[in-house]
Amino acid sequence: DAAMFNAKRGRGRARTGPGTPTAQLTLEEDLRAALRHDRLQLHYQPIVARDGTITLAEALVRWPHPERGLLTPDTILSVAENGGLMHDLDSWVLRTALREAVTWQRPIGVTVNVSGIRPDAPNFSDEVSTAITASGIAPDRIVLEMVETLLVDLPARPRQAMRELARTGVRFAMDDFGTGYSSLARLKDLPTQIVKLDRRFVSGMGSDPADLGIARAVVELARAMDRTCIAEGVENTTQHALLNSLGIDACQGFLFSRPLPAAEFHALLKSPESAGPRKHDSGKGKP
Ligand code: C2E
Ligand code: MG
Ligand code: MG
Ligand code: MG
Secondary structure (H helix, E strand, O other): OHHHHHHHHHHHHHOOOOOOHHHHHHHHHHHHHHHHOOOOEEEEEEEEEOOOOEEEEEEEEEEEEOOOEEEOHHHHHHHHHHOOOHHHHHHHHHHHHHHHHOOOOOOOEEEEEOOOOOOOOOOHHHHHHHHHHHHOOOHHHEEEEEEHHHHHOOOHHHHHHHHHHHHOOOEEEEEEEOOOOOOHHHHHHOOEEEEEEOHHHHHHOOOOHHHHHHHHHHHHHHHHOOOEEEEOOOOOHHHHHHHHHHOOOEEOOOOOOOOEEHHHHHHHHHOHHHHOOOHHHOOOOOO
16 A cells, blocks of 8 residues: 555656656645644744743644655745645644643643634634644643734734634734834734744844844834744854843744754753753843
């Protein structure tokens, strides 16, 4: 059975190279099957508060493809996009992330990227609520990350749906802030409690005064609007120190950890350091 499946796919590939339309179609079929049979995986990257505590983890999709190795979101998302599978992908990720987060050692928050589950879809809040109920997770542990470009054009009704979910405890984050339209009006009237400073500003901060200026402005804006500000892509201690001096609330990046397979993330959460500073210095550096 499996051999036949492989032979069939092998035949398709023999006449084509990677990246050709046929290869793309084959990948779409593969992704459809992977979603159906739960063959995708989530990796989790810790988000670390000022006192060193892991307060959240971002779920990032990975696809261990039998022939192409571990595929990352750039490939997965483009295949899903072209195959009309974005909604199915996001749905799978949401359900899986909530189900896995329930088993974690500590009840920290889990953040999920959504672009195919859109607030302007008529069943948006139903779909999220159903996933929450099915997993049994507390709604206040969930953060839905959306890029600002998806949020700027939202008409009134979807904003209402977001507010309804927010009333149940679900939080929303504006992802990659600073790279899109950065609509300040939208930030003000959407229930986006978290702003994620895009990593391009973090990586440029040390050498480019304009990037440092943007980073500072975003952190101050978040503070003025009573939002939590998280920096993405923090890779070294210089960036970390600079962000702390600006007043950042939390950081995410390779300095702390790469995105980890579920089991490794589980083990990390069990380690006492992940729960923050020890008794004698607890409270130090808290925002
Ligand atoms: P994002 O939401 O901005 O996620 C952060 C990305 O930055 C992740 O890439 C992460 O691995 C990477 N990253 C984290 N720390 C560092 C660092 O210190 N340095 C550098 N250079 N990179 C770092 P990844 O996993 O490849 O995901 C890329 C993008 O794909 C994500 O960007 C998100 O927009 C999207 N994505 C990932 N998983 C999903 C998903 O399940 N559903 C949807 N709709 N989008 C997803
Ligand atoms: Mg994200
Ligand atoms: Mg981001
Ligand atoms: Mg980003």
